[in-house]
Amino acid sequence: MNDFMYYNPTKIEFGRAKENNIGKYIKEANIKSVLLVYGTGSIKKNGLYKVIIESLNKYGISYEELDGVVSNPLLSRVKDGIKIVKEKKLQAVLGVGGGSVVDSAKAIAVGAKYDGDVWDFFINKAQISEAIPVFTVMTLAATASEMNGNSVIMNDETSQKYSISSVVVNPVVSVVNPELMASVSKDYLAYSAVDIIAHSIEVYFTATLHPNFSSRIVESIIKTVMETTEVLIKNPDDYDARAEFAWVAIQALNGLTPAGTEGGNFPNHMIEHSLSAIYNVAHGAGLGVVIPAWMKWYESKNPTQFKRFAKEIFNEDDSSKGIKKLEEWFVKIGAPTTLEAAGIPRNGIQELAINANELASLWGIDDIYTTNVIVEILEKA
């Protein structure tokens, strides 16, 4: 096992009706005012907004609002939020929604303590040292943003979808109530499942050292997400399936699975961000396209782990069957696995590869992921 530091200070409040307590959790942290960040209106239609406001009022937490966060969240909206926080001297940010909302909340929280352009942190021009506290109430389980320090934001001027990662934006408290996730569309359920699997396999396959126990946890996550997704497709109201889905989504990217590993990276995400940035596909949909293609390209670089994956997940001895069965499962649950299925023209591959190579460069993996290599991978899609 490699040396590592494990630290995750986020408190998870998991269970039915816990969104009613959000005001209490915020008050207990000695916060008196928040920026309430949310999406394009569903929380007003389904009554969650009302519950949140009532709770904030009950515990004497004052608030300003920033709505209109979209899937593939925009830097421009983050900057609007930073402005409000600074003007009104708000003490914390509360994100109510899915990964896009929470990632926006985190970027706002960091920008609130910075005099310069918050995008500086996304392009390694500045290092994050502080942020105001973040709280969340989750309405979608996929990104694990509720229990990590990651934030992925789309710069709408430059078409770059980049990220930051810092424990200072691990949420203080995250409310995870599976009931709030039950109304997710079948599409987004599928995209979420793919995202969770992506989080699980990135380091699992790319690490030069991947301890046995870590592999077992990853395999437990993948098996559980596959089983619960199939239950939820048939019965979206199955609480226990929704709850386990939500919990393994968190475990897939909260620091547990890479502990002790060495050398892993996130090439599927690196490539997918370009698909989202240029074609505005949902993150999980883009991953469904990239993952099988990337796996086919990468297999020969880590045959042992691909063999293990095929055996443990699909009881197949042949690793190429493992990749094939994963791709078939993505199709079965309704995620696209080809550029065509995702509405991306093949003549767009070069542009995508150039965009992805820039991110690869920022992540220090452009020696492997040259533009040509990324083209080669995408052509398998």
Place this chain on the structure above:
Amino acid sequence: MNDFMYYNPTKIEFGRAKENNIGKYIKEANIKSVLLVYGTGSIKKNGLYKVIIESLNKYGISYEELDGVVSNPLLSRVKDGIKIVKEKKLQAVLGVGGGSVVDSAKAIAVGAKYDGDVWDFFINKAQISEAIPVFTVMTLAATASEMNGNSVIMNDETSQKYSISSVVVNPVVSVVNPELMASVSKDYLAYSAVDIIAHSIEVYFTATLHPNFSSRIVESIIKTVMETTEVLIKNPDDYDARAEFAWVAIQALNGLTPAGTEGGNFPNHMIEHSLSAIYNVAHGAGLGVVIPAWMKWYESKNPTQFKRFAKEIFNEDDSSKGIKKLEEWFVKIGAPTTLEAAGIPRNGIQELAINANELASLWGIDDIYTTNVIVEILEKA
């Protein structure tokens, strides 16, 4: 899944030579003075004491010492420590050793903020609300005390081995360097393995609701501890085996595995504390005696999970074979599995059962674990 709150603020610094940084970790937490708690001298023989002192000196951390902590740590020594902390106004406690040392450090940390008798917390006479910070450098992996809020202390006047559990004594930083654990005796390696398995199975078998993912994590822990123990018996210097052993020891009792479960309790520990209290057997040795006996007694109450255990761990279809094979494995690694093997006379069963029933009462499980039931269980040992 049941509702739950998950919160574990401990930072784990895992890896080679990290004990050299303990002064830095303490200084980063704005602590200037500590009570250094340790055992009966091995850290002076093996050089670790010198490394710790050098690090404290390097970072300007002043300290007082409390040595002499024994396996099955004594309340009297804890009280000595509280006295020193209060007199010298020390700001934190640093435990360097195994579970007994760290549990003593935690009890001291709680007592330091309390005007009454710290034993009040162990008998539910008072509720813990605060403690001074705790830091650890681990020399043995078994209890997971490095990443939880538990402390088990033996009241030397009353022969009661009771516990507290509070997040306020989750260590701030725990250093886990597998190299510091390499010199553990074969006996203590075996006892540690049994303790880790005990932590894994208590809730796994006794919960009325045990989600699939949680069971998978438990099974991953058990399989990994069994494999690494066998490697370490042959080759105590195998770093990777030692490291995985240490990491799964932590995962077995840091709050992860019971998340979402309902109704579980710790009967094996409840009974074992009496064996330690009255006959001063090592905790893991006592568990080796209790576990097979308890499993035989409990099997019919949760046949599904016992069947699952036998299948997943031993690839056996018959659950009684699963219990038999676990007992055989305990014997194979050198842990006692009968009262005789642990040096406990059969005519002591009644006294043990009465002692254990008192703890069962404190834990609210004495409706099931009456004195007669505990006698019945121990007679199977």
